[in-house]
Amino acid sequence: SQTIHQWPATLVQPVGSPLSLECTVEGTSNPNLYWYRQAAGRGLQLLFYSIGIDQISSEVPQNLSASRPQDRQFILSSKKLLLSDSGFYLCAWSVYGGAKNIQYFGAGTRLSVL
C-alpha cells in the first residue's frame, strides 16, 4: 500500500532563517506531488505541484521554492523565512495519469515563524 511521510511535525523558526520541509511517498512510482498551505481558519492553498523529477509548477508567487530531487521526494524550502510564512504545510500525492484525481495527504507540518 502507498504511504506518505512528512516531517517534521512541528517547527519553530526565527524570521530570516532558512527552511527545509521534506516529503516522501512509498509504494508508488512517478506520483504527482503537491505542497499546500493552510493558514489559520482558512482553506487549502496550493503552493507547488510536480508531475515528474525537475518538473515543478508554482501556483503562488512567494518566499518559498520547491524541488524534487528524486521520483518520490518533494522538498519545500526558503532561504529567509518571513512572519507571514507561518502556517500548516501539507504534502500530498496522486496517481500520475489517474482517471480520478484523488490526492492523499501527509500529516502536515505546523510552522511557526517568530
Next chain:
Amino acid sequence: DQQVKQNSPSLSVQEGRISILNCDYTNSMFDYFLWYKKYPAEGPTFLISISSIKDKNEDGRFTVFLNKSAKHLSLHIVPSQPGDSAVYFCAASAINDYKLSFGAGTTVTVRA
C-alpha cells in the same frame, strides 16, 4: 478567484441526526468532485467522490449528491456520530487537470 465555495463555515448537529454540507462551484469544466475530512493538526483524508456523469454516490453513512445544472453538490452524513466532528472540505478538478480546487471548509460539530 474562489471557484469552489462552501458558504457555511460551521454546522452543529445532534448525534443521530442528518448532517448536510453544501458546496457550490463556478467552473463548468469541473468534472470530478471530492469531499475530504480533516481533524485538527492532521492532514485531510479522502472521504467520498463523484464523477460528473453521476448525480449520486453512496458509501455507508456518507452520500454525495451532484446537481450539475445548479453547479451544486452536497454531502449527507446519516446518522451523525461524535467522531464526525471535523472540518469538511469540498474539492473539484477539471478534465486532465492535476490540480484540485478546494473550498474554505465547513466545521461540523456533532452534539451528544
